[in-house]
Amino acid sequence: MIQRYRASAGIMLTPAVTLIGIFILLPMLLTVWLSFQDWSTQTPFSSARFIGFDNFREIFGASSVGRDFKGALTNTAIYTAFSIILILPLSVAFGLMVYQHDVAGGTALRTVLFSTYMVPMIAVALVWSKLYSPSEGPLNQMLGLIGIGPQPFLSSPRSALVSIVLLNAWQQVGYFTVLAIAGLTQIPGSLYEAAKLDGANRFEQFRFITLPLMRRTLLFSAVIAIINAVQVFEPVALITQGGPVGSTNVLTYHIRRVGIERAQGGLGSAMAVTLMLSLIVVVCALFALANRKDQE
Amino acid sequence: MSFAWTSKLALAAGLAILPATAWAQSVNISYLTHWSPETVALLEAAAKDYAKANPDVSVTVRAVPFGDLLTTLRSQGSGSDGPTIGGIYDLWLPELARDKLVAPAPDAVASEVKAAWPAGITSAASVGGALYGIPNEIDVYALNYNKALFKQAGVAAPPKTWDEFKDAAKRLTNKEAGQQGFGMINSWAAGVVHPFASLLVSNGGELVKDGKPALDSPQATQTFQLYEDLIKSGASVPAMATADANTTGPFLDNFVSGKTGMIIMANWWESALKTGMGDKFADIATAPIPVGPSGDKPHSISYSWMTVVNANAGVAEQKAAWEFLAWLNNPKSGRNGASAMSDILMSMGILPSRLSDIDAHKDKLGSEFLSGYVSVLTDAKPFPVVPGGQEFSESLQQTLEALQYGQVSAKDAQATAQADATSILERAAK
Known part of the structure; x- marks a missing residue:
């Protein structure tokens, strides 16, 4: 009986496992293999030459290749951290606002928030690059009205990356607000009623009921937000081209430049593998932290 | 064979041949x-x-x-x-x-x-x-300048030497009006590297000599120093220099709106200037690249x-x-x-x-704008076309941008540029 069950389970799983193997695992393994090769993306795989860890030594070395890669890795980490710091609290705040039934215009606000997520990035990039324009941009004109001088936004290495983060947060916060609302609906209303009877104020209700019971939703949101942030590409390609001084040169854009534009497939693969490993470490650490909290 | 069958066969044969005939033609x-x-x-x-x-x-x-x-x-x-x-x-x-x-x-x-x-x-x-x-x-590079801004600043003629160039840039700078004397470009490799290279060759230097980078020459030292001087004096403002993926952006906006006195650019941006400036395009003139202290005459990069x-x-x-x-x-x-x-x-x-x-x-x-470019064509030096050239160009771009934003000194920028170029060109030549 168990044998028949295993056989039928195996048969049913085979199509999915095969597809995953061909379209996900195989390219990943191929990328790992290529990261140990000297290979041009314009030549067949058969021309690849094994060079051990040379590509990894190069990307972490002191040459311009290493300097640019480490800069891109740092930029990606900063971009990801700032995106999470902005998006998660904002999504919870907006979620709480929209979820309150007694707030007028909640549905309209929910629609407006989610609509930013539906706008194509090309349109967002075009509009925001003009909003950030140092001389004629509306943002600087508005700042001028309250006595703040013109800000360089995308034109300064100090502020360009943060400006891209703000654009990203503006576009993505609606999606994460919807996730936050989904989390809020899972919290039984009786808990709030009991807390009210015990004299808990709104902040205490949020601190001791909402936040702990939203932990799983927030963990999911954090993981998705991290993956989205690490994969940022369009605003950089469309607006800043990685500049000025490489301050917005994030890893996906850099890997495209090295692997495709310069055809350095081995180096590009080593960078992609490093990015993948970094992402795995961060996500695992996040899950481990959440599990520890659950056990406590 | 009946007429009906003959017609059917002929139609079938025609249909069979038709796609092949059309495809072949x-x-x-x-x-x-x-x-x-x-x-x-x-x-x-x-x-x-x-x-x-x-x-x-x-x-x-x-x-x-x-x-x-x-x-x-x-x-x-x-x-x-x-x-x-x-x-x-x-x-x-x-x-x-x-x-x-x-x-x-x-x-x-x-x-x-x-x-x-x-x-x-x-x-x-x-x-x-x-x-x-x-x-x-x-395409060839030359100095573009705004005659109206020159008149306002009391600069009689386009600069012929680097000393005159620095002096004109200083006089054209008006911080209160958000106006810079000389506009550099950033976030676009050719836009950063070609004006620098034009100044370098007008100072008797070269980017690459006999297939090897020549950024450690005394002429290159003076060119890196010129950039540092322009930035430190405030005559060139890097925040006004950004380009976007379409090679337009603030650097162009600032020139067409009269916020930049001079820029070193190629002839192809005539159409962008005309579109952006309308009638004010008549204010724009072209002059040869100013000659550096070690140069013999104006040269340019083509x-x-x-x-x-x-x-x-x-x-x-x-x-x-x-x-x-x-x-x-x-x-x-x-x-x-x-x-x-x-x-x-x-x-x-x-x-x-x-x-x-x-x-x-x-x-x-022979128009006023283009004749300035045609006149410098004879003495223009081609940008070195070597394996690894694009990576070399992007690497030099990063170093020059770091110099523009004051992240490195002229001396360090020169050392970095030469070391990076050597490693890139050696690797590409393998």
Whole structure:
């Protein structure tokens, strides 16, 4: 009986496992293999030459290749951290606002928030690059009205990356607000009623009921937000081209430049593998932290 | 056999033959460019003219931003369905030829190009003695200045030396009005590197000498120092210098809106200036690059563009592509003895490189704006076309931008630029 069950389970799983193997695992393994090769993306795989860890030594070395890669890795980490710091609290705040039934215009606000997520990035990039324009941009004109001088936004290495983060947060916060609302609906209303009877104020209700019971939703949101942030590409390609001084040169854009534009497939693969490993470490650490909290 | 059966058989045979006949006769070729929609429309019109005499060839034009051109060629050019024709920057040719993405020109085309174009331009379109593309445009750098701002600042004439250049930049700077004397460019490799290289060659230096980087020369030391001086004095403001993927952005906005006194740029941006400035374009004039303390006379950096054919396209497509390109660049395809290609280029203020085209367009090339570029062409030095050239250019861009933003000193920038260039060119030469 168990044998028949295993056989039928195996048969049913085979199509999915095969597809995953061909379209996900195989390219990943191929990328790992290529990261140990000297290979041009314009030549067949058969021309690849094994060079051990040379590509990894190069990307972490002191040459311009290493300097640019480490800069891109740092930029990606900063971009990801700032995106999470902005998006998660904002999504919870907006979620709480929209979820309150007694707030007028909640549905309209929910629609407006989610609509930013539906706008194509090309349109967002075009509009925001003009909003950030140092001389004629509306943002600087508005700042001028309250006595703040013109800000360089995308034109300064100090502020360009943060400006891209703000654009990203503006576009993505609606999606994460919807996730936050989904989390809020899972919290039984009786808990709030009991807390009210015990004299808990709104902040205490949020601190001791909402936040702990939203932990799983927030963990999911954090993981998705991290993956989205690490994969940022369009605003950089469309607006800043990685500049000025490489301050917005994030890893996906850099890997495209090295692997495709310069055809350095081995180096590009080593960078992609490093990015993948970094992402795995961060996500695992996040899950481990959440599990520890659950056990406590 | 009855009439009905004969008719059915004839129809079936006709249907069977029809697709094969049609397929054999019509050839579709595609042309990838980074030109603006207005210029693409001119190319499409030329392709329509060509189709009148060659109804079996259909040419479609596709445009991508300049920043995506090389990537598109590399990612789509390795297949037969990729663009059949691509407009490329000469710096990219050695590596595209090495990777067999571009096809050598047929003998007839190669002979015509060698006879009708200047030798320097032909050599930039060749690798290992084989011609790979039909050159079309040549771009050269010169000093563009705003005459109205010069008058306001009391600067009588465009600067001829670096001392005059620094003095003019200082006098043109007005921090309260948000006005800078000299506009640098950042976030765009060629936009950063070519003006620097123009100043370097006008100071007697070179970027690459005998295939090796020459950024450790005393002339280069003075050029890096000039950049540092301009930044430190406030005569050049890096925050006003950003470019976007379409090679426009704040650096252009600031010049067309009269916030930048001088800039070193190529002739092709005439159309962008005219569009941005309208009647005020008359305020813009061109002058040779100021000569540095170690230089003998004004020099400039030049580079060329060419059209290449996808080596992985089918035999019929490659043949049709070369025939179309030969027609497009032929003096009979345009107006008054000019090629259709040169008419398209001149609409953007770009200098054609075919000798007969220069002659055919001599009236327009004599305009106040373009004549300044034509006059510096003779002493222009081609940007070094070497394997690894694009990476070298991007690396130098990063170093110059770091210098612009005060992240490194002129001395450190020079040392970094030379070390990076050495390692990049050595690796690419392997």
